[in-house]
Amino acid sequence: MGFPYQPHDREQAVLSRYFGDAGARSLDGWRQRGGYRALESALGMEPAAIVSIVKDSGLRGRGGAGFPTGMKWSFMKPGDGKPHYLCCNADESEPGTFKDREIMRWTPHALIEGCAIGAYAIGAETCFVYIRGEFTEPLRVMEAALRETYAAGILGSNAMGTGKRVDIYIHKGAGAYICGEETAMMNSIEGRRGNPRIKPPFPAVAGLFGQPTTINNVETLAAVPHILNEGAAWYKGFCLSNPKSTGTKLFSVCGNVARPGNYEVVMGFPFRDFLYDLCGGPVAGRSFKAVIPGGSSVPIQTMPEAEATLMDYEGFVAQGSMLGSGGVIVFDDAQCMVKHIGRLARFYAHESCAQCTQCREGTAWVTKIMERIEAGGGTMRDLDTLLELSENMTGKTICVLSDSCAAPVVSGIQKFRHEFEAHIAGKGCPLRATVAA
Amino acid sequence: MSADEPGTARETSPSAHGNTARGNGSQGASGEYQPVFVGPVRDELDRIIARYPVKMAALLPALWQVQEARGWVSEHSMAEVAQVLDLTPAYVKGVVTFYTMYHQHPVGRYFVQVCTTSPCGACGADDTVAAFLRHTGCADLGATSEDGKFTVIEVECLGACGFATPVMINEEFLESVTAEKVPDILAQLR
Ligand SMILES: Cc1cc2nc3c(=O)[nH]c(=O)nc-3n(C[C@H](O)[C@H](O)[C@H](O)COP(=O)(O)O)c2cc1C
Ligand code: SF4
Ligand code: FES
Numbered sequence: 001m002g003f004p005y006q007p008h009d010r011e012q013a014v015l016s017r018y019f020g021d022a023g024a025r026s027l028d029g030w031r032q033r034g035g036y037r038a039l040e041s042a043l044g045m046e047p048a049a050i051v052s053i054v055k056d057s058g059l060r061g062r063g064g065a066g067f068p069t070g071m072k073w074s075f076m077k078p079g080d081g082k083p084h085y086l087c088c089n090a091d092e093s094e095p096g097t098f099k100d101r102e103i104m105r106w107t108p109h110a111l112i113e114g115c116a117i118g119a120y121a122i123g124a125e126t127c128f129v130y131i132r133g134e135f136t137e138p139l140r141v142m143e144a145a146l147r148e149t150y151a152a153g154i155l156g157s158n159a160m161g162t163g164k165r166v167d168i169y170i171h172k173g174a175g176a177y178i179c180g181e182e183t184a185m186m187n188s189i190e191g192r193r194g195n196p197r198i199k200p201p202f203p204a205v206a207g208l209f210g211q212p213t214t215i216n217n218v219e220t221l222a223a224v225p226h227i228l229n230e231g232a233a234w235y236k237g238f239c240l241s242n243p244k245s246t247g248t249k250l251f252s253v254c255g256n257v258a259r260p261g262n263y264e265v266v267m268g269f270p271f272r273d274f275l276y277d278l279c280g281g282p283v284a285g286r287s288f289k290a291v292i293p294g295g296s297s298v299p300i301q302t303m304p305e306a307e308a309t310l311m312d313y314e315g316f317v318a319q320g321s322m323l324g325s326g327g328v329i330v331f332d333d334a335q336c337m338v339k340h341i342g343r344l345a346r347f348y349a350h351e352s353c354a355q356c357t358q359c360r361e362g363t364a365w366v367t368k369i370m371e372r373i374e375a376g377g378g379t380m381r382d383l384d385t386l387l388e389l390s391e392n393m394t395g396k397t398i399c400v401l402s403d404s405c406a407a408p409v410v411s412g413i414q415k416f417r418h419e420f421e422a423h424i425a426g427k428g429c430p431l432r433a434t435v436a437a
Numbered sequence: 438m439s440a441d442e443p444g445t446a447r448e449t450s451p452s453a454h455g456n457t458a459r460g461n462g463s464q465g466a467s468g469e470y471q472p473v474f475v476g477p478v479r480d481e482l483d484r485i486i487a488r489y490p491v492k493m494a495a496l497l498p499a500l501w502q503v504q505e506a507r508g509w510v511s512e513h514s515m516a517e518v519a520q521v522l523d524l525t526p527a528y529v530k531g532v533v534t535f536y537t538m539y540h541q542h543p544v545g546r547y548f549v550q551v552c553t554t555s556p557c558g559a560c561g562a563d564d565t566v567a568a569f570l571r572h573t574g575c576a577d578l579g580a581t582s583e584d585g586k587f588t589v590i591e592v593e594c595l596g597a598c599g600f601a602t603p604v605m606i607n608e609e610f611l612e613s614v615t616a617e618k619v620p621d622i623l624a625q626l627r
Contacts, residue, residue, distance in 0.1 A: 083490070095554045095594040126488075133501075133538045134550075134595050136608045169488045174497055175538035177593065189489075191496030191522075193535040209490050254556045254598035261599050296555065296594075327598070329556045340555040347554050347593050353535075 005259055008278045012238060014248045015222055016264040019106045025141060027148040030109035036154060038225035042117045043162045047078050050121040054224065056232035058239075058246030063089050063180075063217030064295065064325045066313045069224075075204035076212050078123030085208040086119040086127040087189070087215045091173055091180035093132055094295035095347060096327030099250040100218035102262050104131070104138035107222070108145035114221030116155065116166045117228065122214050125165040130185050132173040142170055177351035181399045182215040183207075184353065195353045196399035219250055241268030245312030249326055253279050256286060256332035271309035275330070286332040290416065294324020296344050297404030299411035300337075320411070336431045337419045341412040342370030348405035359402035362393040366409055373420060376428035383413055383420055470513040473506050474499075474521050482521065492522050496532055500539055509540035537592070545581045545588035547626055549573070550605040551614075554594040560601035561615060566591055568616035569604075572623050586627075 007013055018024035024033055042050055055070025076084055088111070092100040103111055111129070119127040131139050146168060149155050159166040171189050173179050179188045183197035186208045207213025227235045236246045245267040251274070254260045258280030265274060275281065275288065282288050291306040292298060299321045301309070309319040316323045331340060349363035366389055369382050390406035397403070413420060422430045474482055482502060486495045499522060503514045515529040522529075533539045540548075549569055553562045566589070570578070573587035581588045597603040600612035604622075611622065 092596045093594055096556050096598050098597050098599055101596050132596065134592075134605060134610070136605070136610050167488075172497065172501060173538075174500070174536035175592075176536050188497065189494060190491070191493035191524075191532065193532055209494075252599055254601065255559045260601070329559075329598070331559055335559050340559060343553075343555045343558050350593060 005261055008263070010269075010273070010278060011264050012248045012266045013264050014226055015103060015107075015110070015219065015250055016262060019102055019262065021106065024107055025109075025145065027109060027145070027152055027154075030107070034229065035109050035225075036113055036160075038228040039113050039116050039154070040160055042120055042228055043160055043164055047121045047123060050117065050228070053232045054121070054227060057227045057235040058232075058244070059220065059223055059227060059235065060245070060313065061217055062219035062223075062249065062326065063215075064094070064297070066323065069216065069220055072204070072214055072216070073118070073122050075202075076122035076124075076214055080123075080212070083126070083209075083211050084122055084124035085211055085213040086115065086122060086124045087182070087185060087208060087213060088115050088118075088127060088129040088218060088221055089180060089182065089185060089215055090129055090131040090135070090138070090218045091177075091185065092135070092218070093177040093180050094297060094325045094327055095344065096252065096254055096292060096295045096329040097325040098252045098254070099262050099326060101135060101138055102250075103218050103222050104135070105141050108138075108142045109149070110222045110225060111142070111218055112145055112149055112155075112168060114224040115168050116159065117224050118214070118216060118221050119166055119168070120159075120164065122212075124214070125167060127166070127168045128171045128189055128208070129168060130171045130173060130179070130189065132179075133175055139170065139172060146170065176353075177347075178353045178399075178401060181401065184399070185215065186213065193353070195355050196401075198398055223247060238266045239268055239312075240266050241310040241312050242314040245314060249311070249323075251311070251326045251328050253328045253330065255328075255330040256283060256288075256335060257281070257330045258283050265311065267312040268315065269311045271311050271315075272307040274311060275306065275328075279330075282330075282332050286334060288330060289333045289335060290331045290337060292321075292327075292329040292408065294322045295327035296329065296347065297400075297407055298322040298324040299407050300341075300415055302415050320415075334431065336374070336429050337412055337416045338370065338374045338423050339429065341408050342367065342374050344408050345370050345405055348401060352401060352405075356397040356402060358393050359397045359405075362389050362402060363405045365389055366393075366405060370409070373423050374429060376423065376426070378420075378424045380421070380424060382424070383417070387413060470517075472517055473503050473514060474517065478502055478506065486522075493524060496522060496524070496529065497536075500529075500533060504539060509543050543581075545575075546586050547588075547606055549587060549589040550592040550595070551589065552593070552595040552597075552601075552603050553591045554598075556594070556598040557601040557603070562602040564616040565602045565604065565614055565619065568619035569623075572619050 023029040051073045059069045060066045115127045157165045176194045178184045179194040181196045184194040188194040203213040239246045250264050291301045301321045305319040313323050345367040349367040352359045352363045354360040390410045393402040393406045485498045516526045519526045519529045551566045569589045574582045575589045595603045604611045604614045
């Protein structure tokens with residue numbers, strides 16, 4: 001539901017069903033709502049059987065890349081004699097994204113249950129939940145929920161009385177977007193600077209503490225108990241368009257929209273209806289200009305592209321962007337694209353870990369040039385320089401933060417070139433005069 | 438900005454904190470460094486260390502413990518953490534400087550962080566920042582107000598973009614803070 005608003009009748013509330021319901025936060029409350037049945041049955045199954053159900057459900061990673069979860073889990077070979085680890089990615093720092101925060105603050109036990117099932121399925125006895133340090137409320141709620149879970153014997157060396165060990169610990173981040181990248185996160189847990197690692201080796205071979213490791217997003221793991229309870233076919237049935245995209249997806253909506261918030265819809269839902277019906281359209285007197293639909297790292301969409309999109313992994317690609325993390329950022333006609341793209345570039349320049357030359361230098365240069373254009377000191381040659389820099393920043397670095405900085409810049413110049421040109425020709429922002437407020 | 442001055446001089450200068458629990462703990466009456474990891478804090482660290490196969494993995498949690506106890510992470514504290522976890526002070530400093538949430542110098546009693554990344558920027562975050570600067574009397578971003586009470590900084594996405602503009606004041610996370618609400622919020626703190 002679009003918390004704090006009432007759920008819209010076209011939403012499909014699975015993960016968000018108990019958002020806003022404080023009773024769901026406690027262990028008793030969660031049990032009354034069907035909690036921990038899935039874990040109980042999972043602990044009685046062969047790990048491979050769980051992996052196979054998750055594979056059949058079609059669940060794909062909700063953290064950004066959309067990798068099939070069951071397949072990721074199948075890379076972990078139980079019984080290889082090594083300790084395995086599960087990391088739950090709760091670093092949620094991608095501008096536009098705020099769904100994992102809601103899952104943790106309203107339904108902490110959904111995540112704990114998902115983590116426990118995931119850990120057991122990949123042969124891990126330990127799961128670290130990496131929560132960004134700024135999430136003070138989710139941290140408090142998750143810590144309280146974990147304490148209850150341990151006290152009830154659900155976790156620990158004899159999880160639910162089965163003799164199996166499942167430990168879940170919170171590792172609190174300390175302010176670094178890059179630690180959401182999976183290998184940077186592993187370094188951060190190990191007590192290092194959060195520099196991404198060169199792959200291969202992939203985490204499933206040598207990850208956290210050099211051992212086989214799987215990293216999954218909060219929303220991915222929180223979906224798992226539902227899949228075990230209701231079955232793979234049930235989950236797979238949530239599909240309005242491409243059969244490769246199944247289930248429900250939480251979209252966080254922010255920016256210039258009448259009703260910002262989280263909305264959960266079935267994969268393939270029409271983006272036009274989503275924006276105008278569920279989210280209430282633009283604020284009064286304005287019209288939409290552009291959308292960044294999957295967190296700030298994906299290409300910008302024009303309104304014709306957005307309105308033609310079916311909301312799934314393939315649907316966003318077909319309309320010039322990506323589903324990414326599901327963080328929908330909306331800009332209306334009072335907003336300056338040059339300013340906002342420049343501010344995003346500054347975000348990436350600030351967050352670059354600075355290991356790779358193309359990223360360290362590229363994000364800084366792009367920011368400088370964007371800010372120059374916005375201030376009215378740009379030239380037409382700057383646009384070519386930006387595209388050239390972006391080209392050099394794409395596909396050439398250890399992680400894709402560098403590519404992420406280039407995506408809004410390149411798509412911005414392609415799709416909103418007139419705004420860049422107007423800044424250059426008019427030596428400043430054409431909107432500033434008209435919309436001072 | 439004086440608050441950014443490097444070096445160890447600040448270690449022995451009395452902190453500007455009005456709040457003794459957060460501010461003054463690192464120096465005893467004699468000016469000697471008082472260790473953080475004694476008694477219950479040390480016990481807590483030992484419990485944390487036990488979660489990981491290597492001691493070094495307790496570094497981020499240990500630094501959080503320091504910041505909780507002292508309000509910031511001084512060079513002395515980095516040296517103590519290094520000693521407790523069998524690391525070198527230089528290594529610890531390298532890690533501390535990577536993460537933006539560890540304060541390397543004392544900050545105001547109320548540390549105000551305002552998100553100004555684009556989604557919030559499109560919803561008036563710049564006005565919110567300006568209002569905090571104006572009403573706290575902070576001369577600039579990052580500078581502590583004369584009374585030592587406030588430090589205001591801009592931060593990147595706080596992961597609450599639908600509730601623009603989110604603001605953190607110490608451990609408190611506020612949502613939908615518009616410029617108009619700032620005087621009331623500050624009045625409640627004073
Ligand atoms: C720079 C960068 C930042 C990222 N930040 C996050 C994040 O905050 N949360 C997240 O779940 N995934 C993030 N990812 C993606 C993770 O690396 C990883 O793909 C994901 O957590 C895997 O989980 P999933 O398969 O369940 O999606 C980020 C990736 C990059 C390159
Ligand atoms: S691309 Fe940027 S953030 Fe990623 S590893 Fe290289 S320098 Fe670091
Ligand atoms: S952009 Fe401000 S909280 Fe995300």
